[in-house]
Amino acid sequence: MEYEIKPKNKLTLGIDELWQYRELFYFFTWRDIKVKYKQTALGFAWAVLQPLVMMVIFSVFFGQALKVPSDDIPYPVFVYSGLLLWNIFSSGLSNAGNSMVNNANIIKKIYFPRLIIPISSVLVSIFDFMMALFIFIGMLLYYPTHINIAECFLYMPVSIFITCFSTFGIGAFLAALNIKYRDFRYIIPFMIQALLFLTPVIYPVSIIKFAWIKYLIAVNPMYGAIELFRHPIIQKPIEINLVLISLGSSILFFVVGLFYFRKTESYFADLA
Amino acid sequence: MKPILEIKSISKKFRIRHENHSYLSLRDSLTSLFKPDRSSSEEFYALNNVSFDVFQGECIGIIGKNGAGKSTLLKILSKITPPSSGKITSRGRIASLLEVGTGFHSELSGRENIFLNGSILGMKRKEIESKFDEIVDFSGVENFLDTPLKHYSSGMQLRLAFAVAAFLEPEILVIDEVLAVGDAEFQKKCMGKMEDVSKSGRTILLVSHQMGTIAQLCKKTIIIEKGAVIFNDETNKAIDKYLSDHQYKGASWACDSSSARKKIYFRNINLINDKKELTDVLGFNESINISLKIIYNERQPNLKISVTMLDKFQSRIFTSVELLDNHILSDGNEYSLTLKIPGNIIAPNYYTFRYALYDDNGNVFDLLESETKVRIMDTGTEMAKYEGVDYGFLILKCEWT
Numbered sequence: 102m103e104y105e106i107k108p109k110n111k112l113t114l115g116i117d118e119l120w121q122y123r124e125l126f127y128f129f130t131w132r133d134i135k136v137k138y139k140q141t142a143l144g145f146a147w148a149v150l151q152p153l154v155m156m157v158i159f160s161v162f163f164g165q166a167l168k169v170p171s172d173d174i175p176y177p178v179f180v181y182s183g184l185l186l187w188n189i190f191s192s193g194l195s196n197a198g199n200s201m202v203n204n205a206n207i208i209k210k211i212y213f214p215r216l217i218i219p220i221s222s223v224l225v226s227i228f229d230f231m232m233a234l235f236i237f238i239g240m241l242l243y244y245p246t247h248i249n250i251a252e253c254f255l256y257m258p259v260s261i262f263i264t265c266f267s268t269f270g271i272g273a274f275l276a277a278l279n280i281k282y283r284d285f286r287y288i289i290p291f292m293i294q295a296l297l298f299l300t301p302v303i304y305p306v307s308i309i310k311f312a313w314i315k316y317l318i319a320v321n322p323m324y325g326a327i328e329l330f331r332h333p334i335i336q337k338p339i340e341i342n343l344v345l346i347s348l349g350s351s352i353l354f355f356v357v358g359l360f361y362f363r364k365t366e367s368y369f370a371d372l373a
Numbered sequence: 374m375k376p377i378l379e380i381k382s383i384s385k386k387f388r389i390r391h392e393n394h395s396y397l398s399l400r401d402s403l404t405s406l407f408k409p410d411r412s413s414s415e416e417f418y419a420l421n422n423v424s425f426d427v428f429q430g431e432c433i434g435i436i437g438k439n440g441a442g443k444s445t446l447l448k449i450l451s452k453i454t455p456p457s458s459g460k461i462t463s464r465g466r467i468a469s470l471l472e473v474g475t476g477f478h479s480e481l482s483g484r485e486n487i488f489l490n491g492s493i494l495g496m497k498r499k500e501i502e503s504k505f506d507e508i509v510d511f512s513g514v515e516n517f518l519d520t521p522l523k524h525y526s527s528g529m530q531l532r533l534a535f536a537v538a539a540f541l542e543p544e545i546l547v548i549d550e551v552l553a554v555g556d557a558e559f560q561k562k563c564m565g566k567m568e569d570v571s572k573s574g575r576t577i578l579l580v581s582h583q584m585g586t587i588a589q590l591c592k593k594t595i596i597i598e599k600g601a602v603i604f605n606d607e608t609n610k611a612i613d614k615y616l617s618d619h620q621y622k623g624a625s626w627a628c629d630s631s632s633a634r635k636k637i638y639f640r641n642i643n644l645i646n647d648k649k650e651l652t653d654v655l656g657f658n659e660s661i662n663i664s665l666k667i668i669y670n671e672r673q674p675n676l677k678i679s680v681t682m683l684d685k686f687q688s689r690i691f692t693s694v695e696l697l698d699n700h701i702l703s704d705g706n707e708y709s710l711t712l713k714i715p716g717n718i719i720a721p722n723y724y725t726f727r728y729a730l731y732d733d734n735g736n737v738f739d740l741l742e743s744e745t746k747v748r749i750m751d752t753g754t755e756m757a758k759y760e761g762v763d764y765g766f767l768i769l770k771c772e773w774t
Binding site: 109 | 387449450452453455457459460461462463464465469471472475476492494497
């Protein structure tokens, strides 16, 4: 076998290399999950507690007090379904954004495809999602909701998939930017907070009166994911145009994010 | 046979920014916001046109001053940073040890860290599992495998880190100054393992400041200075060149003004031959004469002088001690002594000396760790054809019956 080390000129995704180093995905994710829950008394229960508590708070204030409508299903179920996917996005983005800087010491000393780092940090959020999913199933059984089981198996995996790859894409993008411009460490949390209110997690899109605002919200990749996720539980038809805009947006972010990361990754070790 | 590693014209350029304004006051810093940015940048070549070939099974040492570009070269070889120009062709898998314990996480246990570190270094999980027992055995931390790494002493952490790295099996191993870790016993273990790796036909590139390690492991050595390769040949010649360029201070030494405050101190020391000429090169058969001038400001009883001969690795060969009272003070406060080391004993090589003035109570009045170099040349001894090879410090005339 023969290979060359040269100044970098071609832009590729490096899928072969990622496959060669696939065990590292497991090790980094495992390490992050273990360290996150290691010295805690509650352990993995924390993964469930956060969305649960948020749901309770939102249900009390938005559902009961403010009487925000929820497309004819119990408000807790409505908000929790949104929170499930939203948490993948928000924790995935903040983990990924800071992942490269946090792992600076490894990046400077050893070679492996750098993409593994932000992707592993998103995988950690997916692990938390799995835990929280059990509670969701419990809730669906507790509250009187009409569920279209067949559709569940189609819509839910698709929406999870869309969430994942938009998070990967934006996460990789932010990770690369954060190394060069450390401002992003501070921008990321407030950006996520703002986005929470621009995504139909707490409220349904149906309460928006103006069409152009709806189109604006549709650019948010999470819009499509959450709408699709909720479809088996909600009776209303989904607005295909908006979902398609959202889907296009996810794909765009994914492609741009990944390519930007690949373009700049050779110089991470010099900047970190 | 094609080389396993071909390094061709590798250069690495960095850009350094120079800030041209100074912040003297708040007013200056505010006004500088409105002035045009007068900072300039300069190009800095960490590596400049480096080329050499490595063949399979060779162990190559890389030496040079701090800042010469050695670590940058290793980083390029390890694909951590790309070269600015040039090309490297490799016909084997490269594994690098630029730091031990890369990827160790203090919250995880020793066992977990072995897997994590091994995987980061490029080992597959099955490989780690099969070598697990050997790794634990080599590191000596068997009892503490399940405690978190943060509870380990730093020595234990280093030993564990090196143990994982020692069982990598790449075709080419690149090591950056990490062998100098741990206590003497562990260092011996590490050196032993490196020798095994080398004997098993693997190629090693070793960067180190320990000339002894390089001399023991590597047949060829490269010297890098200011980003360029200035020497690429046998290790002994390389070490001699490196040390003579950087370490030796000549056949003559004189004190500076700070010594005048001491009670007793060395004034000057000269190496001379039998004809009383100043020289730093002597033949094997010539005696080595050291002429010393010592200034004596305050009366001290039982004053002694010791002269220790050191080899190029700072190992001590022998010490000669003399009571200063045996000599007369001349000119009121100056001792003038000459030490004659007989010829036909010290083997041809480079040497320096350690000088000390002290008394039996443990007071040290003046100490020169390594001054005045001398080179002993072979003038036709039995060992002439082995000059440069380490056959010992002395050529003693012994009797064989």
